[in-house]
Every structure is written in C-alpha cells, then in structure tokens.
Amino acid sequence: MALKCIVVLGVPDAIHRHQGPTSLSDLASSLPLPLPLHHSKVDALRRLMRPLVHAGFFTATDKEEEGEDHYYSLTTMGKLLLPGGSLSPFIDLHLDPKMMAQWGMLSSWFLYSSDPVPFEMVRDGMSFWEWLEKAPDQKKAFRGVMIEDSKLVARVLVSECREVFEESWVESLVDVGGGGGTMAVEIAKTFPKLKCTVFDLPRVVANLKEGDGVKGLENLEVVGGSMFEKVPPADIVLLKLILHDWDDEKCLEILKCCREAVSQDDKKKGKVIVIDMVMGHKAVLENHELCQVQYCFDLLMLVHFNGKERNEKEWQSLFMAAGFSDYKIIRSLGPKCLIEAYP
Ligand SMILES: C[S@@+](CC[C@H](N)C(=O)[O-])C[C@H]1O[C@@H](n2cnc3c(N)ncnc32)[C@H](O)[C@@H]1O
Numbered sequence: 001m002a003l004k005c006i007v008v009l010g011v012p013d014a015i016h017r018h019q020g021p022t023s024l025s026d027l028a029s030s031l032p033l034p035l036p037l038h039h040s041k042v043d044a045l046r047r048l049m050r051p052l053v054h055a056g057f058f059t060a061t062d063k064e065e066e067g068e069d070h071y072y073s074l075t076t077m078g079k080l081l082l083p084g085g086s087l088s089p090f091i092d093l094h095l096d097p098k099m100m101a102q103w104g105m106l107s108s109w110f111l112y113s114s115d116p117v118p119f120e121m122v123r124d125g126m127s128f129w130e131w132l133e134k135a136p137d138q139k140k141a142f143r144g145v146m147i148e149d150s151k152l153v154a155r156v157l158v159s160e161c162r163e164v165f166e167e168s169w170v171e172s173l174v175d176v177g178g179g180g181g182t183m184a185v186e187i188a189k190t191f192p193k194l195k196c197t198v199f200d201l202p203r204v205v206a207n208l209k210e211g212d213g214v215k216g217l218e219n220l221e222v223v224g225g226s227m228f229e230k231v232p233p234a235d236i237v238l239l240k241l242i243l244h245d246w247d248d249e250k251c252l253e254i255l256k257c258c259r260e261a262v263s264q265d266d267k268k269k270g271k272v273i274v275i276d277m278v279m280g281h282k283a284v285l286e287n288h289e290l291c292q293v294q295y296c297f298d299l300l301m302l303v304h305f306n307g308k309e310r311n312e313k314e315w316q317s318l319f320m321a322a323g324f325s326d327y328k329i330i331r332s333l334g335p336k337c338l339i340e341a342y343p
C-alpha cells in the first residue's frame with residue numbers, strides 16, 4: 001500500500017525530474033498534487049518512504065537526527081516505478097482496491113465457501129477472464145502486466161535460446177494464449193523465416209490484426225479460438241504462463257490439444273514449449289527473493305484461478321498423463337523455467 005501510495009503521489013517522477021538527490025522538503029513541494037502538501041504531512045511522507053528505502057526502491061541519506069533533511073534518489077529498481085516503467089501496470093492491477101477483495105475472503109473461502117476460488121466468491125461465480133471483460137481499467141492493467149513480462153522473457157529467448165527456433169526443421173510456431181502478441185511479434189521479427197501465429201480467445205484477438213506491432217509483419221498471423229477445442233498446427237507450440245492458471249484436469253485438456261497440434265513425421269520432431277514456474281527448481285532454491293516470488297505467485301493462482309505453480313514431479317505427471325514421451329527443463333528465466341515436452 002505504501003508503494004501504491006508513492007506511485008499515486010508521483011514520488012518517483014518528482015525525484016527523477018529533480019535530477020539528483022532530492023531533499024524531503026523539495027520532494028514535498030514538487031509533488032504534482034491538486035493542493036500543496038500540508039506541512040503537517042511532510043513527516044508522514046518521510047515515514048512512508050522509509051520501508052520503500054528498506055525494500056530497495058530508493059536510497060536515502062541515513063540521518064534520523066532531528067532537523068536533518070533526508071535526500072532521496074531512485075535505485076535501478078525504483079526507476080521501474082516511473083510512469084511507463086515496467087512495474088507500473090503490476091501496481092495498477094494488484095494494488096487496486098477492487099483486486100484486494102478476493103484476498104480478504106481467503107480465510108472465509110477455507111472455512112465456509114464451496115466456490116472454486118476466492119476471486120469467484122466475491123463476484124457471484126464470475127471467472128477472472130469473464131470479469132476482465134467488464135472491468136476496462138483492470139483489463140488494461142492486466143494486458144500491461146503481461147506485455148512487460150513478455151518483453152523481458154522474449155528478449156532472453158531470442159538472444160540466448162536462438163537454437164530452439166533455428167533448427168532446420170522448425171518452420172512454424174503458435175503462441176497459445178498469446179494475448180496481445182508481444183512474444184510472437186518479437187519472435188517473428190527476429191526469425192523472419194519462421195511462420196508465427198498468435199492464438200487466443202476470439203474476443204482477445206479481435207482487434208489485434210490492426211495493432212501497431214502486428215500490422216505489416218508478413219510472417220505473423222492472428223487466430224481466434226479456444227485451446228480446449230483445437231490449436232492451430234505448428235512445429236513448435238508455445239504455452240507461456242498458461243498452465244499455472246488451470247487445475248490438472250484442464251491442463252490435461254490443453255496439453256492434449258497442443259500435442260495433437262504439434263507436427264510429427266520423419267523429419268520433424270515437433271515440441272511443446274512451456275514457460276512457467278518450477279517450484280523448488282535448483283536456480284530458485286539458492287535465491288531467497290526468487291523463492292518469495294514463486295510462493296506469492298502460487299497464492300495468486302490459488303486466490304484468482306483454480307490453478308497452481310507446480311514442482312518438477314507435478315510437471316512430469318502432467319506431461320506423461322497427456323501422452324508426451326519425455327520432457328526436459330532447458331533453463332531458468334528468473335522465477336520461471338523453459339520446459340520442452342516431446343510428443
Ligand atoms: C496469463 S495470460 C498469458 C498471456 C501470454 N501467454 C503471456 O505470457 O503474456 C493467459 C492467456 O490465456 C488466454 N486464454 C484464456 N482462456 C483461453 C482459451 N480457452 N483459449 C485460448 N486462450 C485462452 C487469456 O485470454 C490470456 O491471454
């Protein structure tokens with residue numbers, strides 16, 4: 001809530017515009033507020049900044065003595081909070097009071113509810129996806145969150161995992177649940193010979209064909225449909241942050257459709273690429289912060305969807321039950337992993 005508050009008050013931008021360490025009094029007087037900050041609240045601003053300095057968003061001169069002004073600067077992480085920064089949509093979405101209601105219901109869900117998840121409990125059974133269609137601000141923020149995450153992952157994928165797309169038999173890729181198309185656009189731009197498809201629900205991709213990034217890309221197609229029914233055929237089927245939204249039963253339906261879509265003959269050894277978390281993966285176990293991210297996202301999945309973050313054993317069971325012959329965890333991507341599943 002402190003983070004949300006300083007973003008709403010425009011603190012990161014005020015420090016950024018100051019172009020150097022900014023004193024508490026300068027900060028208080030340069031905030032873009034309808035009325036100047038009342039002098040009685042300046043000390044509250046100092047107290048608000050304190051946990052955020054501790055969390056690493058800002059640095060502050062460490063002078064707690066009375067009368068000394070504090071000077072604040074943005075850290076690299078703090079710069080992500082600037083308008084248009086990659087953390088802004090995340091804060092807009094997850095710290096929105098409307099998105100808090102489901103967290104407040106968690107204990108009641110354990111004790112009394114027969115609803116599948118707390119999110120649906122506070123919305124008369126409406127799923128997150130249905131609700132987004134009725135909540136334009138949150139829909140925009142959610143799209144922003146996914147775009148920022150995809151930009152980051154795509155950058156690593158096209159620079160450090162080129163071999164995945166450059167094998168001689170790989171001619172086509174479909175990004176299932178590809179949302180706004182960020183991943184597919186980046187892949188299509190980097191590998192112009194690869195025929196890429198963004199596949200998502202018809203209402204999600206309705207206006208995508210005319211979108212800035214997609215228009216004019218000859219090797220990019222947009223297809224509307226449901227991954228529970230039929231997935232367009234391709235050599236590589238990509239599932240990024242899809243399976244963690246669903247329970248095992250639904251994941252099996254998705255994975256079976258994807259396995260059927262993957263090309264297979266003497267020359268082609270098509271595969272499904274899953275980008276999702278692997279709980280307790282060795283790259284994460286050694287990193288306290290990545291562990292925290294995994295636990296938080298697992299609870300996010302519990303509260304919003306009937307989904308979960310899975311450990312390797314759970315992934316293995318899913319792939320085998322969906323008829324895949326083998327799988328391999330190729331590499332870690334922060335809290336996530338790239339997993340290949342072979343039909
Ligand atoms: C968490 S988002 C992931 C988006 C994208 N893969 C990414 O990582 O940025 C989940 C996506 O699944 C899509 N989705 C939900 N149900 C679907 C269905 N039945 N068929 C295809 N896509 C679906 C949503 O519209 C959304 O774009």
Ligand SMILES: COc1cc(-c2oc3cc(O)cc(O)c3c(=O)c2O)cc(OC)c1OC
Nearest residue numbers: 090145148149241242244245293297335336
């Ligand atoms: C996994 O890394 C990040 C995920 C998100 C993120 O991902 C989601 C995935 C879903 O399937 C449904 C969701 O509602 C969400 C989110 O709400 C959400 O925030 C965001 C990230 O950084 C901004 C991630 O990187 C750590």
